[in-house]
Amino acid sequence: MSSHSHQNLHSKLSAAGLLITLGIIYGDIGTSPLYVMKAIIGDSPISKDLILGGLSCIFWTLTLQTTLKYVIITLSADNHGEGGIFALYALVKRTKIQWLIVPAIIGGSALLADGIITPPISVSSAVEGLRIFKPDIPTIPIVIAILFVLFTIQQFGTKLVGKFFAPMMLIWFSMLSVLGIIQMATNLSVFNAINPYYAYHLLTSNVSDQGFFILGAVFLCTTGAEALYSDMGHCGRKNIRISWIFVKSALVLNYFGQGAYLLSHQGKTLTELAKSNPNPFYLIMPDWFQPAGIVISTLAAVIASQALISGSFTLINEAMRLNFWPKVKIKFPTDVKGQLYIPSLNWMLFFGCVGIVIYFRESSNMEHAYGLAIILCMIMTTILLNFYLIMKRVKWYFIAPLILIYLTIEFSFLAANITKFKDGGFVTLFIALILIGIMSTWFLAKKISKNYTKIVKIDTYKKVLAELSVDLSIPKYATHLVYMTNATRTDEIEEKVMYSILQKRPKRADIYWFIHVNILSEPYKKEYRVTPIVEDDLYRVDFYLGFREPTKINLMFKEVIKDMVKKGEMDITSRYESLNKNNIIGDFKFVLSEKFLSNDSDLTFFENIVMNAYFFMKKFSLSEEKGFGLDSSSVKVEQFPMVLHPPEIIDMKRIECTTIN
The missing domain is CATH 1.20.1740.10 (Amino acid/polyamine transporter I)
Incomplete structure (x- = not known):
């Protein structure tokens, strides 16, 4: 409105x-x-x-x-x-x-x-x-x-x-x-x-x-x-x-x-x-x-x-x-x-x-x-x-x-x-x-969770993502791979997202998408902005939604793609040769990370109470995929440990083993 x-x-x-x-x-x-x-x-x-x-x-x-x-x-x-x-x-x-x-x-x-x-x-x-x-x-x-x-x-x-x-x-x-x-x-x-x-x-x-x-x-x-x-x-x-x-x-x-x-x-x-x-x-x-x-x-x-x-x-x-x-x-x-x-x-x-x-x-x-x-x-x-x-x-x-x-x-x-x-x-x-x-x-x-979320610069990973995208030695994970991000700046991303793409199990995709939802302090507004980070490889979409608007990311993201195709900014035809020949649309896969409190966390008494109560309430709340209005058939949820106050480096001494004759 x-x-x-x-x-x-x-x-x-x-x-x-x-x-x-x-x-x-x-x-x-x-x-x-x-x-x-x-x-x-x-x-x-x-x-x-x-x-x-x-x-x-x-x-x-x-x-x-x-x-x-x-x-x-x-x-x-x-x-x-x-x-x-x-x-x-x-x-x-x-x-x-x-x-x-x-x-x-x-x-x-x-x-x-x-x-x-x-x-x-x-x-x-x-x-x-x-x-x-x-x-x-x-x-x-x-x-x-x-x-x-x-x-x-x-x-x-x-x-x-x-x-x-x-x-x-x-x-x-x-x-x-x-x-x-x-x-x-x-x-x-x-x-x-x-x-x-x-x-x-x-x-x-x-x-x-x-x-x-x-x-x-x-x-x-x-x-x-x-x-x-x-x-x-x-x-x-x-x-x-x-x-x-x-x-x-x-x-x-x-x-x-x-x-x-x-x-x-x-x-x-x-x-x-x-x-x-x-x-x-x-x-x-x-x-x-x-x-x-x-x-x-x-x-x-x-x-x-x-x-x-x-x-x-x-x-x-x-x-x-x-x-x-x-x-x-x-x-x-x-x-x-x-x-x-x-x-x-x-x-x-x-x-x-x-x-x-x-x-x-x-x-x-x-x-x-x-x-x-x-x-x-x-x-x-x-x-x-x-x-x-x-x-x-x-x-x-x-x-x-x-x-x-x-x-x-x-x-x-x-x-x-x-x-x-x-x-x-x-x-x-x-x-x-x-x-x-x-x-x-x-x-x-x-707030505590946000304070301990490590944010990294996307620039550091541009080259490796572009190379991963064409690395045929890694099986393709999806044509379009979509991650939800809480990073507010367009040139930044959570470290855990990069960990998921590059290390958890290297995920090769033709195009990577980062989606961020901004909740505005006005009730009714639906706007979005697309930022190409690596042309034809990596895009970021920012949604600006009023605090009374429903979050239906699945439908909204489809509209964004439709609009980009119409303007000639994007080709969503599958990159698999046989499917491309027959004009079949590429698949979209959403990856969500579900946090759990790591045993390595060194919490204060107050943080311990707050975080344990939070994870208890989370069991009864709506899952991330339903909260964002995503279609569960195209969503992969990854468990990710949340480490608050990482412990000090443990000073250990190696004992040389004696050889047995």
């Missing part, structure tokens, strides 16, 4: 675009009215200060955190149209500040970890509405069944389902608005909550038994803001900003409607209002509408989950391209740009979600665990955003107060959410820590 089409994506505004945005972007943040007010009130008796204070906190959180930070400021930080913490990291990486990888890995892992709790909490909150009609209904099997269907349909892509998503979310937000307006008409004093004094009063007095820590419940209203930024590439900045006006209005109207209803029941607790399902979201519905309301809520919750699953696929795809994650199989179920399916991640998320449902059982228990990981992600985004603004040469007197305000807000949320640790927050943090461990290990191992 060219930069011009990205410009179009972000400046294009259409009714269809706005509708699609509703279906894709707002699932997570849009379903928060299902559980936020319930979480804020908890077991406290309903009072004017508690309700107005809670609503004031929600209103200002949505205004400062979601609207100002994400919709207005962060959406401007797009990487050729794409958003999300890894896209932001790819942008600030240009500053050459090494440690920025830390917030990127922590943020990405935290976002993924919270992706495991969002589908269960949304679906459970919606399904629990059934208790209004049947108080003892077992909701766990229903929730797991819905999740199973949701994760099973991922492999078919969301193109078909997407057409249903957008109108459904339009119905959902319209329902939120109407329900809110009906309740507010009975009590307009609820609008006093716009005054931030009520938020301040709630947090600094003992109105609620949670005190300042009530912010942990308030934070649930903005958890989807990070996902909103991640999905920017699907809809465009302008569509998100305009549709957010409608979405925020619908959310505020519904929250205020719930508040108006609760103000007329002061002195009672939620369980006194409704024993079977004490959720103000369902209490504001007229009895006749409740069945339809539950169905709409459940569908909206499924869509919310879908948005997060798609976001997780995108996140892991980017992590692989940035060397943060082992190579895993990626499928492209539809021709929609950027839409992908990662089977291993899909089922990992599914079993994670089922584990959450079985462990917590109720949505109210999940609320205790929800939000702790995502606030870490938001803090990391703020840190990266700071460097993005510096990179964009924004004046320091604008950056400093802005970043300071957001770090204060977010660290306050973090402090309030820390109390959730013992109530289940440890679950998402534990998952995030495992993900941080995987990403850090993979990245460090790749």
Whole structure:
């Protein structure tokens, strides 16, 4: 996708675009009215200060955190149209500040970890509405069944389902608005909550038994803001900003409607209002509408989950391209740009979600665990955003107060959410820590491996390669022999490649090819360059691919050859006389080297842990040939020892043998 089409994506505004945005972007943040007010009130008796204070906190959180930070400021930080913490990291990486990888890995892992709790909490909150009609209904099997269907349909892509998503979310937000307006008409004093004094009063007095820590419940209203930024590439900045006006209005109207209803029941607790399902979201519905309301809520919750699953696929795809994650199989179920399916991640998320449902059982228990990981992600985004603004040469007197305000807000949320640790927050943090461990290990191992890869100048080997190519005393290995290389300079190659050609088993070929893949810090680009090193003997092809492009070297290399033949730069007819006469195309053979840790390596304790963990994870990751999209019938994989810190030269003394008469 060219930069011009990205410009179009972000400046294009259409009714269809706005509708699609509703279906894709707002699932997570849009379903928060299902559980936020319930979480804020908890077991406290309903009072004017508690309700107005809670609503004031929600209103200002949505205004400062979601609207100002994400919709207005962060959406401007797009990487050729794409958003999300890894896209932001790819942008600030240009500053050459090494440690920025830390917030990127922590943020990405935290976002993924919270992706495991969002589908269960949304679906459970919606399904629990059934208790209004049947108080003892077992909701766990229903929730797991819905999740199973949701994760099973991922492999078919969301193109078909997407057409249903957008109108459904339009119905959902319209329902939120109407329900809110009906309740507010009975009590307009609820609008006093716009005054931030009520938020301040709630947090600094003992109105609620949670005190300042009530912010942990308030934070649930903005958890989807990070996902909103991640999905920017699907809809465009302008569509998100305009549709957010409608979405925020619908959310505020519904929250205020719930508040108006609760103000007329002061002195009672939620369980006194409704024993079977004490959720103000369902209490504001007229009895006749409740069945339809539950169905709409459940569908909206499924869509919310879908948005997060798609976001997780995108996140892991980017992590692989940035060397943060082992190579895993990626499928492209539809021709929609950027839409992908990662089977291993899909089922990992599914079993994670089922584990959450079985462990917590109720949505109210999940609320205790929800939000702790995502606030870490938001803090990391703020840190990266700071460097993005510096990179964009924004004046320091604008950056400093802005970043300071957001770090204060977010660290306050973090402090309030820390109390959730013992109530289940440890679950998402534990998952995030495992993900941080995987990403850090993979990245460090790749770095260590690169540091100990010996690079040599191709010039030294030009003569011998040209002579080997015509040495008839060595049986021909292939017409075209292709090696993948990590050497970034065109005049260099790994020593192990030369060792494979000249020593491991001398490999005679008519033409040698070295292929290098450059992953760019922009999402969509497919370019290549051919460098003839020895005319008609040795060529190097450099591919320049965006970090969201699939690596299909087999197909791409065929296109390069086709283009070179068309331009008369290459004759790919077989060099065997009988085949040449009959215009048969020459054979292509790819040689890949698979490293294993040599026993001669003298590792430090830290390197030992990292490299052993790396080789363990490598067993479960995609093989090099599949990772590069090569046809296994034309690939030879060679085992190559990886020697880190070669041992000192062993000083040995020869003993002369005595002759025996």
